[in-house]
Amino acid sequence: MFTRQFLKKEYNATKNTLFKNIVYLKNFFELLYGLGMIQHNPMKNYPNPYYECRIIDxxxxxxxxxxxxxxxxxxxxxxxxxxxxxxxxxxxxxxxxxxxxxxxxxxxxxxxxxxxxxxxxxxxxxxxxxxxxxxxxxxxxxxxxxxxxxxxxxxxxxxxxxxxxxxxxxxxxxxxxxxxxxxxxxxxxxxxxxxxxxxxxxxxxxxxxxxxxxxxxxxxxxxxxxxxxxxxxxxxxxxxxxx
The missing domain is CATH 1.10.443.10 (Intergrase catalytic core)
Structure with missing residues (x-):
């Protein structure tokens, strides 16, 4: 919640930017969890209310x-x-x-x-x-x-x-x-x-x-x-x- 508010207030972030940053944070913490560097992923169940955009691999x-x-x-x-x-x-x-x-x-x-x-x-x-x-x-x-x-x-x-x-x-x-x-x-x-x-x-x-x-x-x-x-x-x- 704090991240969303900060990005909105300080950078006037678009919904697309907010969506992507939540996705990136979730992936980053999942990587740390999988490598045993943290005990749980704090972003695992974090809601992402912004529209889905296609991430191309x-x-x-x-x-x-x-x-x-x-x-x-x-x-x-x-x-x-x-x-x-x-x-x-x-x-x-x-x-x-x-x-x-x-x-x-x-x-x-x-x-x-x-x-x-x-x-x-x-x-x-x-x-x-x-x-x-x-x-x-x-x-x-x-x-x-x-x-x-x-x-x-x-x-x-x-x-x-x-x-x-x-x-x-x-x-x-x-x-x-x-x-x-x-x-x-x-x-x-x-x-x-x-x-x-x-x-x-x-x-x-x-x-x-x-x-x-x-x-x-x-x-x-x-x-x-x-x-x-x-x-x-x-x-x-x-x-x-x-x-």
Whole structure:
């Protein structure tokens, strides 16, 4: 009740904003309860009198990720450029423009980070790379195909048909790969940012760490990227390692 009154009085919040914040708080406390950090969810039976708005889950499941990785390897088994691109998208949560404009110089293999200073809504920060991505990027960037691209004067990490990726070509590539993988849902480059958040959540990573990786200013923004889950599953998650 206090939260609703505060948002109404101090911020003149709309019904849509009030509804979403109640949903986010319920999910957040359910996550804490499932991880054993609190003894009960104080928001469990809290009424939400505002209209229901559809919360879209844009993330891909582990099985769908596996299908896409297999399709990427079949499409490019030697250079493995497409596989590396998908792995980067599902683990770093980079934004579309950050992926397109990513350069060799931004990657720090010594610290296992990518320095992000290019792209829409981007301030200079870092994102962390898992060892699997570190290994794949090293192999890909040492491949003759990439060396030839770099010696031509280009600095972008990813390209297609001897041209730098664009938002359109990136999403076209994703749709083609989804067709090969027989995935019916509408998947865009943005879906992988949601997927990265979901995969981190599914593996029990603290929400504050997810927030840092996605580089959100507010925790409430991060919660929008996480689909409602049974938080108790996080303690016993045995999902296979898809990379």
């Amino acid at each position: 844009r993330s891909l499941s582990v099985d769908e990720c596996q299908q896409l990785f297999q399709a990427a390897l079949q499409a490019d088994p030697f250079v493995r450029k497409y596989f590396t691109l998908l792995l980067l998208m599902t683990t770093t949560a980079l934004r579309n423009r950050e992926i397109i404009q990513l350069t060799y110089e931004q990657i720090d293999f010594d610290r296992n980070v990518i320095f992000v200073d290019k792209g829409q809504k981007t301030t200079a920060q870092v994102v962390y790379m898992p060892d699997s991505l570190d290994d794949e990027l090293k192999r890909y960037l040492q491949h003759d195909a990439y060396e030839k691209w770099r010696k031509s004067g280009r600095h972008e990490v990813f390209f297609k048909n001897n041209r730098p990726l664009t938002k359109q070509s990136l999403n076209k590539f994703i749709k083609e790969l989804c067709k090969k993988a027989e995935i019916q849902k509408n998947v865009t480059a943005r879906s992988f940012r949601h997927t990265a958040a979901y995969l981190m959540q599914s593996n029990g990573i603290d929400i504050t760490i997810i927030k840092l990786q996605l580089r959100h200013k507010q925790l409430s923004t991060t919660l929008r990227y996480l689909p409602p889950v049974d938080a108790t599953k996080l303690l016993n998650d045995t999902s296979p390692d898809f990379v």
